[in-house]
Amino acid sequence: MNGWLSVDKPVGWSSFQVVKFVRNILKVKVGHCGTLDPFASGFLLLALGKATKLVERAMLSEKHYTFTIKWGISTDTIDNTGKITSESNVIPEQSQIQAIVPGFIGCIEQVPPMFSAVKVNGVRAYKYARLGKELKLKSKEVKVRSLRITEHKDGLTSFDIVCGKGFYIRSLAYDLGRTLGACCHVIKLRRLTTQAMQNQEMTTLDQKDSLQKIQMYGYICRNILPLDHLLDDITVINLEAKNVKKICNGQVITQSCCDDNPREVLIKHKGAVIALGEACKGFIKPLIILKENHKDVGK
Numbered sequence: 232m233n234g235w236l237s238v239d240k241p242v243g244w245s246s247f248q249v250v251k252f253v254r255n256i257l258k259v260k261v262g263h264c265g266t267l268d269p270f271a272s273g274f275l276l277l278a279l280g281k282a283t284k285l286v287e288r289a290m291l292s293e294k295h296y297t298f299t300i301k302w303g304i305s306t307d308t309i310d311n312t313g314k315i316t317s318e319s320n321v322i323p324e325q326s327q328i329q330a331i332v333p334g335f336i337g338c339i340e341q342v343p344p345m346f347s348a349v350k351v352n353g354v355r356a357y358k359y360a361r362l363g364k365e366l367k368l369k370s371k372e373v374k375v376r377s378l379r380i381t382e383h384k385d386g387l388t389s390f391d392i393v394c395g396k397g398f399y400i401r402s403l404a405y406d407l408g409r410t411l412g413a414c415c416h417v418i419k420l421r422r423l424t425t426q427a428m429q430n431q432e433m434t435t436l437d438q439k440d441s442l443q444k445i446q447m448y449g450y451i452c453r454n455i456l457p458l459d460h461l462l463d464d465i466t467v468i469n470l471e472a473k474n475v476k477k478i479c480n481g482q483v484i485t486q487s488c489c490d491d492n493p494r495e496v497l498i499k500h501k502g503a504v505i506a507l508g509e510a511c512k513g514f515i516k517p518l519i520i521l522k523e524n525h526k527d528v529g530k
Contacts, residue, residue, distance in 0.1 A: 232259040233280035233521070235289075235456040237424065239433035240267050240275040249275055252436065264289040266348055270312050270328035281521045282458055285507070289461055290396055292367050293376060295423040300388045300404050305414040307360070308346040309401035319414040325383035331410050335403060338482045339369040352391075371512065373398045387418070413493045427461055449494050458521060465497045465507075468515065475500045478508065478517045486515045 240249055246266045254261040262283040264276040273296075278286050293470065301433060302322045306313030343349045345360040356368060374395035382389040392400070402418055408415035424433065434454045439447060475483045478498055493511040495518075507519040 232257060232455070233282055233458045235282055235458075235460055236277040236451065236454060237428050237431050237433045237456070238275045239435045240272055241384045241436055242272045242429050242493070243269060245269045246275060247354075249436070250277065252419050252439070253277055253279075253451065256444065256451055259324070262286045262328070263476065265294065265396075267422055268310065268420065269442070270417075271422065273420075274424045274428070276425075276428070277327065277423070279455065282450060284486050284521065288507075292427070292461075293390075293393055293395055293427070294398070294424050295393050296400055297381070297389065297391050297419075297423065298400050298417055299387055299419040300410075300415050301406065301418045302386050302413055302415045304416060305408065306416045309344055309405050309416050310420075311416060311418045312348070313416070317414050321411070321413040321528075322386050323388075323411045323413050325380060325388070327411060328388055328407070329380060331407065332380065334410075335406070336375050337504050338372055340372045341399065341402050341406070342370045343368050343399055344405070346398065347401075352526035358389070363443065374442055384465045389419075403512055431456065459497060459499075462504075464499050465495050465496055466510075467499055467517060468499045468508075468510065469501075470505070475505055475522075478506050479516070479520055480523060481517055483514050487513060 236253065238249055238253070240246065250261045250263050257279065260283050261519050262278045264278060264286050267275050269357065271498050276289060301311075303319055304315055305317045305318050319433050343356065345368070346357045347364065349356045355374070356366060376393040376395075378390060379391045381391050386445065392403075404415055404417045432442055432454065433473065434451060442450065463477065467484065470478065470484075472473060475498075477484050491512050492507055496508050496510045496515065498506045498515070498517070504523045505520075506513050506517045506519045507521065
């Protein structure tokens, strides 16, 4: 039970609730590759079993969202679940919004929302926010590859965005409003599938109440993708059994096909994923061991 599961998270579910639900069904270790707010919906990639060792790597990929901003009202969470903090009659024209959009494309500085999972002194920022404590969160550099307006009418503006790791749509909304001198908050947010998952059907949880647990187990299992599904852009090196055992024991091995430039490699044996490693100057060093049991390799 090692691999990936693409889930279409329903509105109202937290990312942890999705993880917990799938974990209780499959009885396996589960992690997610990027938090999606409860008010948001869409693509939530789950790592199962040994794939949980690759979560940090999977989170490096760009994310694609569509979202809608409502002008005239600000909330403390910068979304439609929070308390109203201010109101204004200022409703920007589409041309005004479009004029500032280019300034939010590329590498920009962004301050995370107070209601976020960012840790401050080991405590999540949202816990301070719920207690009414104000913190000055540090800005960080984030990347936006594209940002465009898809619709603007009736005090609402919808956008399409492709951004990098650690980007907050709510912070973008806040910054847009501040730049335009307007109040606003996000009322709709949906994450779309990544390029690696474009042809894969997402698992839906809407039918969880109508399916028996054993049926849900079968439905989820049919949608699990193999461990190397997200690693198809890495050079594969197939090893003999004797070297597989060394790799699994954390040893560095010699490999004649390696050049002088360090590169990431996917180590396999007879089609089975063994480890993620680094190849350089004739040597392969294991980085992440992904095979559960190597004692029977070669038998």
